[in-house]
Each structure stands twice: as C-alpha cells, then as structure tokens.
Amino acid sequence: MELNEQQQQMCSQSKWDFSDLRALFLNCTLKKSPDKSHTQGLIDISQTILEANGVSVEVLRPVDFSLAFGVYPDMTEQGWDQDEWPQINEKVKAADILVITSPIWLGEKSSVCTQVIERLYSSSGDLNEQGQYAYYGRVGGCLITGNEDGAKHCSMNILYSLQHLGYAIPPQADAAWLGEAGPGPSYLDPGSGGPENDFTNRNTTFMTWNLMHLARMIKDAGGIPAHGNQRSQWDAGCRFDYENPEHR
Template sequence: MSSPGRTDDTYRFDDLRALYLNCTLKRSPETSNTQGLIDHSRAIMEEHGVTTEVVRAVDHDIATGVWPDMREHGRQTDAWPELYEKVMAADILVLCGPIWLGDNSSVMKRVVERLYACSSILNDKNQYAYYGRVGGCLITGNEDGVKHCAMNLLYSLQHLGYTIPPQADAGWIGEAGPGPSYLDPGSGGPENDFTNRNTSFMAWNLMHLATMLRRANGIPAHGNQRSEWDAGCRSDYPNPEHR
C-alpha cells in the first residue's frame, strides 16, 4: 500500500495492531468511499510498522442486542463474538463510516451497541476490558455532520474505556446537496489538505498514545477496579460509622 507521504522513520510501532471497522452500508465488493479515507490512514500506520486490518461490518451477520453473544439469547446467528476477538487483539480501534441525515449509519450504531454489550467484561487487572486501548474515528459524507458524528463516537469510545488522544477524528464532506462522494473523480477528497492533515495527525497520535499505554502496561490499576468497588473498597467515600 503506498503512503501519502514519508516522514522520519525514527519512530517504529512494530508491536502495535490497529483494527479499522468500516461501517459503510455497502456490502463487499461494492466501492466504499469510507474505505478510501481508511486507506490513507492505514498507509501511514503500516509504513511505520503497525499491523492493520479492515473489517467491513455489513459483511458480517451482527445481531442486534445487549449481550456479548446473542446466540445465547435466542438468535440463530451472531458474528459479533468473533469480531470482538479482533477488537480485543488490537491496540488501536478506528470506527469509520458515512454520514446519513447528519448522523452515523445504522451499521455504526449497531457496532457501538455491541461494543457496549461487552463493556462489563473485566481484564486481568479487574478493570473494564477496553482499558489500555486507544480509539479514533474517520467520517465521510456530504453537506455536514462530520463533527457531530465524531463527537458521538469519541464520547462512546471513552465511556466504554478507550483512551482518546488529541485530534482523534478526521473526515471529508462534499458540498451541500447531491454531489460527488470522496472517491468520485473531481471530488477533491483525496487531495484535500485539511482532511489529509487531520488524518495524518490522528494516525500519529493514535500510534504515540498506544505505545505509551503499552509501555506503561495500560492504565494503572488503582481506584478503577470494578471488583474492588463491588467488594466495598471505596476509599474515596469513607463510611461515617467508621470515624
């Protein structure tokens, strides 16, 4: 995959893995404009050693629901448990998708719901399972909605336990009204300096922060362990009867 530009190769991230979840409404092999922007971000990471993978969510039978495996709750099929394994194998998660009516796609919302369904799972330090991982988002569309969609996704990711670096979103939108999409000839999307700058900054900040967390062995396990709280260890809220 060709890189949009070369930089100082002092920084290597060979021990990192990144997962891009493309939440387009288009099944493979139909062209996804969101994939075009993903390719820019992915090329930056791969050039500096990150192992990347792209999953087009709509190609998988992800069941609706609020449990980690909906096959245990009446659904005949559910692809989410296998996708969740990919999520947990990645240091970096990038949620990517189009804008529809100024909002995230229905596929994106289902993915976020299923991420949330697993948010009560704990890691080996008894923290929420997504701790120690970083997240960002890429958005494409027409007219408006990039910041609105990014705001929703970045809030959701941090609420689930992901750590969000500075400027963790990038996107491209066309002119108001029907018009060319990101990959269409003459759209100007792949050449847009603002989009390319934000895509580059996001990729680098994700790699830097993921490396910092890996070196620190994640978020310190103190004051944020669900098992300790459930056991009654609440040092920030002393029991008046013990004074």
C-alpha cells in the same frame, strides 16, 4: 495508497518502534464487499501510515457479517438464530488501536455504526486482569465521510461512546471529508478533490500518529494504572482514597 511527500517524510523520520501494535478499522459502510466504499478511501491513508510504521492492520466491514441486534456478547444465547459478532469482538479485543469509520446519512452516523457501538457496549461490563473494565489500555479514533453536514456531530458521538466504554482518546482523534451539500461527488469520485484535500489529509495524518503515540505510551506503561478505577475492588467494598468503615 501512496502517501504525499509530507506523510512520507514523517514516516521516514520516526524514531519510535510501533511494530508490536495492532490496529483494527471497522468500516461501517452500508455496502457489502467488494462494492466501492468511499469511507474505505479515507481509511486507506491512515492504514498506509500505520503499516509504514510496522503496525499490523486489519479492516473489516461489519455489514459483511450476520450481526444480531442487541447488547449481549452473543445474541444466540438470547434467542437469535445467528450472530457473528463474537468473531469481530475477538479482533476488537486483540487490537491496541480501534478506529470506527462511518458515512453520514441524514446528518448521523450510519445504522451499521450504531449497531457496532451497541455491540461494543455488550462487553462494557467485562473486566481485565487488574479488575478494570476490559477496554482499558486501548485507544480509539474515528473517520467520517459524506456530502452533507454532520462530521463533527458523528465524531462527537463515536468518540464519546468509545471513551465511555474505556478507550483512551488522544488529541485530534478524528478526521473527515465532506463534499458539497446535497447531491454531488463522494470522496473517491473523479473530480471530488477528496484525496487531495489538504485539511483532510492533515487531520487524518495527525489522528493516525496520535493513535500510535498514545498506544505506544500506554503499552510501555503496562496499561492504565490500576488505582481508583477497578470495578472488582469497588464491588468488594473498596473506596480507594475515601474512608470506608466497612472495608479495612
């Protein structure tokens, strides 16, 4: 993906080192690889900016994997014959930045996207070394494509879900492209205007930089400070700044 002049200038003027950061895009398209994904076209912009700044990037299509339905980390333990979510989850846990991307269908995120969020939820009770929820210290964003309304609705749902699981959400953490309502060209179709759309390019660029900046700040700070948010301490009876006669 070739960046425009403004995007290239931002990268060349950067004074930050992001080379120890890892980013993962989960492209929740309904199309298996190698079929063309219009959502991937929008991912390409963000990925190129990240890689230009030294961030290690991986893009996966969950639809390429055999994923079971459910809200447990490994659904083979719940009677399913096969579940490849643990492979994806290892990459999720290794990433400082997670970007969930989805097309719009009937005004909603894709069914694959819903399944991914359900599977992310399966690890919501896990704890890190400080007794916080496992996703603390990571940042999240989202990208949406489609030619029907619903971009902000999908973004609200995805970003709420990520922060509820423990991800930190920076300012301007979403971007989208929408074509004309109804049948019409999709993002990568000739004449769509998608790749040239200034509004989408601006928001995608801002989202990407904000994800890098917040990930850098959190990593340099050693994570989210562990006070008032430790599930392990709460379960032990600690109430942090509130008096608790049962725990001294």
